[in-house]
Amino acid sequence: MPIDPHLAETLATVVDEGTLEAAARRMHVTPSAVSQRLKQLEQQVGQRLLVRAKPVRPTEAGQAVVRFARRYALLEHETQAALGLEAQGARPRITIAVNADSMATWFLGALAEFTRTRDVQVELLREDQDETERLLTSGAAMAAVTSSPIASPGCAVAPLGSLVYVAAAAPDWWRRWIGDPATARTQQVGADVLARAPRVDFDRSDELQATWLRERGVDPALTPRHFVPSTHDLAVAVEQGIGWAMLLVHQAEPLLETGAVLPLGGQPVTTPLYWQVTRTPSTLLEDLSRSVAEAAQRSLRRPS
The missing domain is CATH 1.10.10.10 (Winged helix-like DNA-binding domain superfamily/Winged helix DNA-binding domain)
Structure with missing residues (x-):
């Protein structure tokens, strides 16, 4: 039936x-x-x-x-619009799952471009990029910014580029846990310091700081951490000396230039992002995908 x-x-x-x-x-x-x-x-x-x-x-x-x-x-x-008929009911709603850092930096520009000339409602679901795919699978979202290059069932996938993060801490943090901040440009931060000094995570699923710690030979499960679930406020927390964290490059650069934060060294952490969208013959979804791809090209590190 x-x-x-x-x-x-x-x-x-x-x-x-x-x-x-x-x-x-x-x-x-x-x-x-x-x-x-x-x-x-x-x-x-x-x-x-x-x-x-x-x-x-x-x-x-x-x-x-x-x-x-x-x-x-x-x-x-869309069929009613193509036939010149008056749409019945509410405007269509497109639900998109987006990670917080994309939402705070480049994604809203894509959304502004898309909604400027389209008669549509958009609902953003904020979720970690490793978890947004789950919202696609459940049907809660029709499109998502994800960390997975593997298309979810019924979806198409395309690379967007990468977010790049660098480790940084405030002079007050450096002074408390290491010593004279004037040595920050020349002194390596040891594993013993990183094991006992606090970091700032976005939430309990945030793996950025943990990834960087593992590369430095430190078990992240044994280190103290604070939680600040806001991209902007997390950077403020670092600037205030609450803990160190991986900051988006565009956040870190002006703070590093003024000395508001100091580099902790180590390799940057790069997070590749992908766009997944429901395979539906929809001009609205096609236009949305185009706006997202153009905004990502302007803002993200190009995919290799």
């Missing part, structure tokens, strides 16, 4: 909102009506689609139906 797109849209709304009650409020129907639609949809496909926890979560089959609902809504809107 064909999948009813309107029932599939109900499932996607429930997944978005987290509960049947919240989805019912958004759809202006009763929770009982939402429950009946979900039951009807599960009978159509012959599989369980939703785990009714709090928040609800789609099963693997439910994820496939949610992806279908997202694509159908986009294609329906």
Whole structure:
């Protein structure tokens, strides 16, 4: 039996909102009506689609139906526009998973270019670049900036370039843990210092500082760390001497020039990024991909 797109849209709304009650409020129907639609949809496909926890979560089959609902809504809107018909319902919504550093630096420029002439709603889901692929697979996102060069099921992938980070710390940090900051340009920071001096991580999934420490022969699991979940505020935390961290080159350069932070040496850490997007014959997604590629070309280290 064909999948009813309107029932599939109900499932996607429930997944978005987290509960049947919240989805019912958004759809202006009763929770009982939402429950009946979900039951009807599960009978159509012959599989369980939703785990009714709090928040609800789609099963693997439910994820496939949610992806279908997202694509159908986009294609329906574009078909109405191509036929010169007045669009029914809300503007289409494109959900994009983006890592925090891209969002804070180059990605919003791509989004500004894209939305300037397109009648569309965009929702950004902030997630680590190693985790954004999961949102594609679940159907929560139609496109993502990821660290994986392997295309997710039903997606196309293209290299964007790389973010480059350098290790830095404030003079106050250097003075406390090493000594005279005047020696920073000539003195190597030893493994013994790095093992006991605090670092700043974005969150618990942040591997940048850990990667750099391992290259210096230090076990990152044994070192103290603070958490600052903001790209901008993390740089401020380093400047204030709270801990050392890997800073984006464009953040670090002006601070290094003024002496607000000092280099810790070692090799920069480079994070390759890739653009993954749902394989749907959509002019909106094609235009979005073009805007993202152009912004990445201007801002990221070119892919090798």
